[in-house]
Amino acid sequence: MSSTISDIAKIAGVAKSTVSRYLNGGSVGDKTRKKIEQAIKEAKYTPNPFAQSLKAKKTNIIGTIVPRLDSYASSQTLIGIDEQLKRLNYQMLISNTSQSLEREIESIYSFANQKMAGIILLATEITEQHIEAFEAVKVPVLLIGQEHPEIHSVIHDDFHAGYAMGHYILEKGYRDIAYLGVTERDIAVGVKRKHGFKKAMEEVQQDCHVHYYETEFNIPAAQAKAREIIHDHQPPIFVCATDNIALGVLKAAYAEGLSIPKDLAVTGFGGYEVTEIIHPSLTTAKFFYQEAGETAAKHIVELVNERSVEKLTISKFKIIERESVDINLKHGI
Amino acid sequence: MSSTISDIAKIAGVAKSTVSRYLNGGSVGDKTRKKIEQAIKEAKYTPNPFAQSLKAKKTNIIGTIVPRLDSYASSQTLIGIDEQLKRLNYQMLISNTSQSLEREIESIYSFANQKMAGIILLATEITEQHIEAFEAVKVPVLLIGQEHPEIHSVIHDDFHAGYAMGHYILEKGYRDIAYLGVTERDIAVGVKRKHGFKKAMEEVQQDCHVHYYETEFNIPAAQAKAREIIHDHQPPIFVCATDNIALGVLKAAYAEGLSIPKDLAVTGFGGYEVTEIIHPSLTTAKFFYQEAGETAAKHIVELVNERSVEKLTISKFKIIERESVDINLKHGI
DNA sequence: GATAAAAGTGGAACCGGTTCCTATAATGTG
DNA sequence: CACATTATAGGAACCGGTTCCACTTTTATC
Numbered sequence: 166m167s168s169t170i171s172d173i174a175k176i177a178g179v180a181k182s183t184v185s186r187y188l189n190g191g192s193v194g195d196k197t198r199k200k201i202e203q204a205i206k207e208a209k210y211t212p213n214p215f216a217q218s219l220k221a222k223k224t225n226i227i228g229t230i231v232p233r234l235d236s237y238a239s240s241q242t243l244i245g246i247d248e249q250l251k252r253l254n255y256q257m258l259i260s261n262t263s264q265s266l267e268r269e270i271e272s273i274y275s276f277a278n279q280k281m282a283g284i285i286l287l288a289t290e291i292t293e294q295h296i297e298a299f300e301a302v303k304v305p306v307l308l309i310g311q312e313h314p315e316i317h318s319v320i321h322d323d324f325h326a327g328y329a330m331g332h333y334i335l336e337k338g339y340r341d342i343a344y345l346g347v348t349e350r351d352i353a354v355g356v357k358r359k360h361g362f363k364k365a366m367e368e369v370q371q372d373c374h375v376h377y378y379e380t381e382f383n384i385p386a387a388q389a390k391a392r393e394i395i396h397d398h399q400p401p402i403f404v405c406a407t408d409n410i411a412l413g414v415l416k417a418a419y420a421e422g423l424s425i426p427k428d429l430a431v432t433g434f435g436g437y438e439v440t441e442i443i444h445p446s447l448t449t450a451k452f453f454y455q456e457a458g459e460t461a462a463k464h465i466v467e468l469v470n471e472r473s474v475e476k477l478t479i480s481k482f483k484i485i486e487r488e489s490v491d492i493n494l495k496h497g498i
Numbered sequence: 499m500s501s502t503i504s505d506i507a508k509i510a511g512v513a514k515s516t517v518s519r520y521l522n523g524g525s526v527g528d529k530t531r532k533k534i535e536q537a538i539k540e541a542k543y544t545p546n547p548f549a550q551s552l553k554a555k556k557t558n559i560i561g562t563i564v565p566r567l568d569s570y571a572s573s574q575t576l577i578g579i580d581e582q583l584k585r586l587n588y589q590m591l592i593s594n595t596s597q598s599l600e601r602e603i604e605s606i607y608s609f610a611n612q613k614m615a616g617i618i619l620l621a622t623e624i625t626e627q628h629i630e631a632f633e634a635v636k637v638p639v640l641l642i643g644q645e646h647p648e649i650h651s652v653i654h655d656d657f658h659a660g661y662a663m664g665h666y667i668l669e670k671g672y673r674d675i676a677y678l679g680v681t682e683r684d685i686a687v688g689v690k691r692k693h694g695f696k697k698a699m700e701e702v703q704q705d706c707h708v709h710y711y712e713t714e715f716n717i718p719a720a721q722a723k724a725r726e727i728i729h730d731h732q733p734p735i736f737v738c739a740t741d742n743i744a745l746g747v748l749k750a751a752y753a754e755g756l757s758i759p760k761d762l763a764v765t766g767f768g769g770y771e772v773t774e775i776i777h778p779s780l781t782t783a784k785f786f787y788q789e790a791g792e793t794a795a796k797h798i799v800e801l802v803n804e805r806s807v808e809k810l811t812i813s814k815f816k817i818i819e820r821e822s823v824d825i826n827l828k829h830g831i
Numbered sequence: 832g833a834t835a836a837a838a839g840t841g842g843a844a845c846c847g848g849t850t851c852c853t854a855t856a857a858t859g860t861g
Numbered sequence: 862c863a864c865a866t867t868a869t870a871g872g873a874a875c876c877g878g879t880t881c882c883a884c885t886t887t888t889a890t891c
Binding site: 832833834835836837838839840841842843844845846847848849850851852853854855856857858859860861 | 862863864865866867868869870871872873874875876877878879880881882883884885886887888889890891
């Protein structure tokens, strides 16, 4: 079926080493070059990547480990990585772990075994086992979304996004605030976003009540928690640590017959596409996933080629003002 | 770094052919088995997949071509394929074409070159070039979402979904209907969904007005088109060929100050996650993407192993009743 | 216990490339 | 024009597996 380098050599009447040299830009004479080019065209030759990788002991593939495929952040990040890698003549191979940390570890070893040039991990949590695996495989690794002192990473500016969001709602006049966060095991979302927000809260001079709650990442859990809080003491605003949590709050609000943003304001973090589709649209801190993916791709390729890269890169964010916050409130001021 | 089969052979004091035989379930003596097992454990040996693929002239990887990563249908389908392939000890490799038909063709050839065992294509449109490529590469191919007489495929039941949706809204009492479809170049969505719907319309005895319009797949285009139609003649219901189009219609409705479903009812097709998150939630025909992906994975593996598979498999659907249709309308009856 | 069949093992070739080494041809230098 | 360089080409070894073949050792059969 598909032809080999020996076939080409035979057709062109040269040695296969010469064909290889031609393909890899070594010195070949004019006549020989012509003959080989002709033969390659004729036989529609393309090199067998396995033979190449076998010899090179290395591929041009970057393994990308992703906890889930069905999230806006994941797909956007993957798109960014993919586009950039294509430009750099690398390939992306995705391993979906369905949110299993165990599968994540397996994937690291499996990628190393498959001689991936590098590994990008869309990280949620970095455990001891991760570090162990990274050290064992000796393949360049880059994290997206979480940071670690020993590993290169591209993160979103969670702290400042939290701070900016806090600042924003204070400026709009809110002084009684419910912050709906997540577990502190998640450093980026659970800790840094909240700390940024807290800092903004601390800077306010006036009397200001902030209650901190904790829920899960999924919509139904957030909805249930929000319902509970609304029944307990109805705050005028929910600042949610993720867009999904905000969506849960919105559902709870509808169920309780509250009007957004008049009775209840809501904000999120993420900038998911759905936040602008819904009505009322959601005020949120938008992160640039695709851009972060591109940066990650650039960096991992640098690392693969043993060039130096700053250990930590912080991707930017932007507060998107939409309809879920009452911008004419100015009460309490 | 990583050890080879020869290392194992040396450590165990046997020939490498024996080690290979051991690994592939050939006949090996008891003592030899023990020694080899010991050696493998000691050296942490795992076979080099490139050497294996080089010899086998084949991989256990299924190449999956997907027009876009950031769509609910895509990610769900990919998840289904991936899960099933993992169970069958195959791997999935994704090629994202960013909706470029040209890249789609390239990917087919590239997958063949990389000796993929089979190819799954999440299809939007099948051109002559596709067929040509499929014939040229001689690799088993399976389509999801579109059908073709010459190629195995798993499709959604677009015709009956269209029919059921038509039936459903007639039953709810609607008699003046706007159908917002897409180009007929898309056989599944543009032709079959619409035909099913038309058939339901034709079966009604009473006087019934149906207008057919055409728009693009994206939300802004649908929104603009809907706005136009509303201004022109305000129908009580929009039946939209996809959930995204329905979302566009909802946006247009909000902009015009119409209340859903009282002033305007809306339905979609797809069953995207967002349709149940929004308020009011969207009545839609849900397809089972993940399931279809699993079926596709099962079938491509059968094809790879040269077993026979029915040429066409039709995945099921379900009408999901939600809030965007007024179920107490019963007017005109 | 002789003989046939089966099980176990090693050696060598092969998959399709790359690369090192050596030999020859083409060029440059004084 | 003799001699030193340099460009070009071929041969062989190698990457890490699998498989075929031949040979030896067990085991089964009567």
